[in-house]
Each structure stands twice: as C-alpha cells, then as structure tokens.
Amino acid sequence: MTDFNSKDAEYLSKLQDYYANWKSIPSYASLCEVFGIASKSWVKAILTRLSEAGFIERTPDGIWVPMRQFFARSLAESAVPAGMPVSVNSGQGELFVIDEMLIDTPSKTTLIPVKGDSMIEAGIHDGDVAVVEKRMSANVGDIVVAIVDSEFTLKTLDKERGKFILRPANQAYPVIRPQGMLEIFGVLVGLIRKYRK
Amino acid sequence: MTDFNSKDAEYLSKLQDYYANWKSIPSYASLCEVFGIASKSWVKAILTRLSEAGFIERTPDGIWVPMRQFFARSLAESAVPAGMPVSVNSGQGELFVIDEMLIDTPSKTTLIPVKGDSMIEAGIHDGDVAVVEKRMSANVGDIVVAIVDSEFTLKTLDKERGKFILRPANQAYPVIRPQGMLEIFGVLVGLIRKYRK
DNA sequence: CACTATAAAGAACGAACGTTCTGTTGTCAA
DNA sequence: TTGACAACAGAACGTTCGTTCTTTATAGTG
Numbered sequence: 001m002t003d004f005n006s007k008d009a010e011y012l013s014k015l016q017d018y019y020a021n022w023k024s025i026p027s028y029a030s031l032c033e034v035f036g037i038a039s040k041s042w043v044k045a046i047l048t049r050l051s052e053a054g055f056i057e058r059t060p061d062g063i064w065v066p067m068r069q070f071f072a073r074s075l076a077e078s079a080v081p082a083g084m085p086v087s088v089n090s091g092q093g094e095l096f097v098i099d100e101m102l103i104d105t106p107s108k109t110t111l112i113p114v115k116g117d118s119m120i121e122a123g124i125h126d127g128d129v130a131v132v133e134k135r136m137s138a139n140v141g142d143i144v145v146a147i148v149d150s151e152f153t154l155k156t157l158d159k160e161r162g163k164f165i166l167r168p169a170n171q172a173y174p175v176i177r178p179q180g181m182l183e184i185f186g187v188l189v190g191l192i193r194k195y196r197k
Numbered sequence: 198m199t200d201f202n203s204k205d206a207e208y209l210s211k212l213q214d215y216y217a218n219w220k221s222i223p224s225y226a227s228l229c230e231v232f233g234i235a236s237k238s239w240v241k242a243i244l245t246r247l248s249e250a251g252f253i254e255r256t257p258d259g260i261w262v263p264m265r266q267f268f269a270r271s272l273a274e275s276a277v278p279a280g281m282p283v284s285v286n287s288g289q290g291e292l293f294v295i296d297e298m299l300i301d302t303p304s305k306t307t308l309i310p311v312k313g314d315s316m317i318e319a320g321i322h323d324g325d326v327a328v329v330e331k332r333m334s335a336n337v338g339d340i341v342v343a344i345v346d347s348e349f350t351l352k353t354l355d356k357e358r359g360k361f362i363l364r365p366a367n368q369a370y371p372v373i374r375p376q377g378m379l380e381i382f383g384v385l386v387g388l389i390r391k392y393r394k
Numbered sequence: 395c396a397c398t399a400t401a402a403a404g405a406a407c408g409a410a411c412g413t414t415c416t417g418t419t420g421t422c423a424a
Numbered sequence: 425t426t427g428a429c430a431a432c433a434g435a436a437c438g439t440t441c442g443t444t445c446t447t448t449a450t451a452g453t454g
Contacts, residue, residue, distance in 0.1 A: 007431080024258050025222075027411065039433050041414075061221050062412080123320035123390070143392070193320070193388035195340070204401080224441065236403050238444075259442080396454090403448070411440075418433070424426090 011035055011046050012055060019066045026064055112145060112152060119143070119154050121169035124191060130154060131190030143188035148176060152185060208232055208243050209252060216263050223261055309342060309349060316340070316351050318366035321388060327351060328387030340385040345373060349382060 018026070018034045028040040035043060047064055050056050056064050114128040122143065124130070130145065138144045144157045146166055155166035155176060166176035215223070215231045225237040232240060244261055247253050253261050311325040319340065321327070327342070335341045341354045343363055352363035352373060363373035 005430095024256075025260075028413095029411075037432070039431090040412080041434085042432050044413080045432090059221075063222075120320065123317065123322050125320050189392050191388070191390035191392075193390075195386050195388075225443095226441075234402065236401090237442080238404085239402050241443075242401090398453085399451090401448100401450075403446100405444105405446080407443085407445105409441085409443100412438095414435105414437085416433105416435080418431100420431080421429090423428090 008046060008049055012050060114154060118168040118170045118173040124154065125193065129192040130188055131192065132186040133189045138184055138187045145185040145188065147183040147185050148178065154188065205243060205246055209247060311351060315365040315367045315370040321351065322390065326389040327385055328389065329383040330386045335381055335384045342382040342385065344380040344382050345375065351385065
C-alpha cells in the first residue's frame, strides 16, 4: 500500500464530480465507471488511500461517504458546497442541509457563515449560515456575496448613477461604493439559523 | 395481496420509530427485527402495502424510504418532523433538512412554516421555516410556538407579574396575555429561509 | 366440524457485493 | 538486460440481499 500521490489526486477529482450529485449509493463496480478503470480491487485500493488522506470515510454500512474537507480545496476556506449532505460547524452542533432545488447545479452552491450584523434589518443575523449560489452576475435588489478587499461581504446589490453599489441593511454601516470592477462571488438563495439550546 | 389494514397500522408505527433515527440502510433482514417477525417475505408484503398506501416508496437503488405524509398523521397538518430527510414545500422548490443535533430526539422536532411578520424584529420573516422542538415547557426568553385559540403562534416567552406572556417582536402587534394555562407546543431551535430565484 | 382468509415461517435460488489473491502490464533506474 | 516497483486486470470465494414459492399456524364463519 502506497501513499496518496498525484495519480490519486486525479481520482479525487473524479470522485468529487461523482459526489457532487450522486443519485445512487456507490459500489465498487459503479465506481469502476467513475474512475474509468475495470478493477474493483484497485478501486478499493484508491478509496483506502483517499480515506487515509482524510477525504472520505466509511459508514457502519460500509458505504464510502465524503468528509467535510472533501471539497474544501476547491472553495474558499469558509465555504462548503450544498447539494449533498455536508456538515457545517455553525457555533455548536452540526447542521446537515440538502437542498433539492440546488441539486441541479450543486457545485455552484455553497454555505457561508455570516459574520457581523450589517444585514440585520433584512433578518440576517450574525452566525446565520447563508446558502449562496456562485454566480458572477446578479440583479439589482439581489442580496449578494461580494468580495471587497479580499473578504466576503453580504450586501444588497443596488445601482447609483449608473454604478453598482453594495447597500447594507443596517443604518450603522456605510454603503460600499467599489472603485472599478465589482467582484461578485454569488447570490443569496437561502438562509439557515440555529438557536442555542 | 390485501389492502392496508389495522395490523399494518401497527407496523407503520414501528417503522416510524425506526425511521425517526435510522442509522443504517434498511434491509429486509434488519426490518424483521424492527417488526418483530422472522419472515423476510412477510416484511416485503408489509412494505408493499405501506407503499401502496402512500407512506413509503423505493428509490432507484431499491431502498425503502419514507414519503412526506409518512409522519403527517401524528402531527399538526403543517408540521413535518426533522431529523431525517423530509421535504417541506415552502413556497417554490423543496427543501431537505437533516439536523444532526436534533437526531437525538427526532420525533420531538418539527418544521413549521412561519406566517405573518409578528417576529420580524427578531429576524423571523413571513415564509421562513421554523425548526421547532416539541416541549411542554420553556424558559423565559425562549422563542416558543404556543397554541392560542387553537392556532400556532410564534412569540418570545416572557413573564409579567408572575404570569407568562407572549411577546411579539414587532411594535405593531400586541402582547398576548393568555387567560389561565399557557399551552406551549415547542421551542424554536432553528430557522430556514429561502429566497426566490 | 369443515372451510377459508389472514398472518407468518421457511426454504431455495440467482444476482450483486466485498474481499483477497494472483497475474499482467508498463516504466525506469542500475 | 534485468530487477523492482507502480498501476492495474481478473479470477475466485464467501456472504448478503431480494425474490419467489411452498408450507404452517391461527382465527373467524357458516
């Protein structure tokens, strides 16, 4: 048994595509097709290495399922894809979310914890989890996740004298008028909140 | 093959208990234990009747999974249990929610669509889905689902001169001072919102 | 008492699955 | 040229699963 290597990174990528919208439980035979190989035993060897590297794990049923960090490398550090059961650490306890509506474009949807209360008047609180669909463009009035000073910020998209601005839903926060191009990460499509017990 | 009968209602009840916090995929052999019988073929006959009655269905993998109305009879019409993958029709699209933290007491947790804006200052909007843990009692400061005039209402629990009152988070709504016993349905433990696309 | 429907047990069988072991390439360095 | 190793392919085996068929026990009814 060898270690995780560059070849395994290819298989990891294929497995990510598979898990992004899996409709059936993976078996070694079906994963042969996913990997494009013919050997069940080699599939097992690959999966074993991927699990030793911490990307997947086995349920008590023996089913290979992805772990939290499975998709982490391809996304921002705080973002986790929806469209499949993933765990998001939002304060205490874990929250699992599957959104059927989002399954169509699963890799485009991420969950991002909300920090601060700049959108509190829109009912979006500190600690809420935002369900965000990754898109480059948005419409005026949409609540968007924009990248300002290389940080995520959640604001309402608006237009002022022909230029896009980011409007907070909190009087205490200033309107953001970005110089040049406005970099939009995605559009808010859902929200999840958790009350402490 | 006979129709759904009273005996099947017993099995339905046992199946509800099983699905409330299933940790493994059901097989005919494992469901023998759930039902307390020894015959796989009879398990299949039972499941077939339950599916014809609309309580469960089979996935393309052949796995028996509960349908939406599976738990409906034991709960209020608008309430659906969390703790397992269920579908909640909240406006457009379906929303699937599993909450690991709630799995411990799954049958006690329900999802209830929020109507009205009496809690809007607490960031709870019309159309949001409230995750409610069914409890008879609550603490002052908790947001509770109470039954007032045989209707669900979501308010903050407070105390005034030794008596419990229900305080809305909206100036336009009055404080509710129930006569006699205050009937509490449950405590708000989570919130889910969905923005139209 | 005989008859019949219901409720369940149990055997039998093939297909699918996971696991292990052995065999076959291809590559690369010594 | 040979040896070693990585990257697979494929056979073999035991187990589990779902399905179907047959048989048995129980309860009710005329």
